[in-house]
Amino acid sequence: MLQTALRYSHTLLKEIIQPGDQVIDATMGNGNDTLFLSELVGPEGKVYAFDIQEQALANTKEKLGDAAPQASLFLAGHETIETNVPEDHPIKAAIFNLGYLPNSDKTIITLPETTKQAMDAILKRLTVGGRMILVIYYGHDGGAAEKNEVLNYCGNLPQKSYNVLTYQFINQKNNPPILVCVEKKKGSQE
Ligand SMILES: C[S@@+](CC[C@H](N)C(=O)[O-])C[C@H]1O[C@@H](n2cnc3c(N)ncnc32)[C@H](O)[C@@H]1O
Numbered sequence: 001m002l003q004t005a006l007r008y009s010h011t012l013l014k015e016i017i018q019p020g021d022q023v024i025d026a027t028m029g030n031g032n033d034t035l036f037l038s039e040l041v042g043p044e045g046k047v048y049a050f051d052i053q054e055q056a057l058a059n060t061k062e063k064l065g066d067a068a069p070q071a072s073l074f075l076a077g078h079e080t081i082e083t084n085v086p087e088d089h090p091i092k093a094a095i096f097n098l099g100y101l102p103n104s105d106k107t108i109i110t111l112p113e114t115t116k117q118a119m120d121a122i123l124k125r126l127t128v129g130g131r132m133i134l135v136i137y138y139g140h141d142g143g144a145a146e147k148n149e150v151l152n153y154c155g156n157l158p159q160k161s162y163n164v165l166t167y168q169f170i171n172q173k174n175n176p177p178i179l180v181c182v183e184k185k186k187g188s189q190e
Pocket of ligand 1: 026027028029030031032033034050051052053056076077078079096097098099100101102108109110111114
């Protein structure tokens with residue numbers, strides 16, 4: 001069967017991430033992606049993970065246990081990637097799950113402006129062949145504006161520098177998530 005957007009995001013990450021790589025989880029939440037990335041990069045790699053909620057950090061720490069010293073958890077928005085991840089640190093992949101933390105306060109959501117700042121910072125650091133993936137949940141208040149911002153931003157990236165893919169079930173009810181994958185091309189100037 002076709003993979004859900006969430007599962008397909010992991011497939012796209014797994015295809016390219018090697019042990020020792022440096023990667024970003026831009027929306028840590030309950031730590032599912034942080035754990036998945038930590039396993040892929042292994043003890044020689046590095047995962048930079050961001051969230052603005054104490055609860056997300058606590059849940060992620062519990063999920064990782066002692067198993068992932070390669071993960072650095074920041075209680076900070078992904079808009080701080082610019083300052084918290086040095087520009088000379090090459091990033092192989094980044095993942096966002098946009099929206100709110102499941103089973104938590106639905107008014108604490110990712111926002112178009114800070115998501116854009118994070119995408120700018122990631123693309124500056126992304127290696128050739130690297131991928132920035134966004135799984136966009138947009139059924140909540142404010143979600144449609146962010147979806148439009150991300151699709152507009154990614155859809156206008158220059159074709160000579162990036163491959164940009166969207167993946168979505170278009171016959172499902174209740175706003176199924178949209179996956180966007182941006183891949184940096186060889187010879188990219190940006
Ligand atoms: C859909 S959840 C992420 C789910 C997560 N990937 C997981 O595996 O559980 C979205 C998360 O983004 C967080 N968030 C909201 N604004 C943020 C920001 N500016 N920077 C980083 N995280 C943010 C929310 O607190 C929430 O935990």
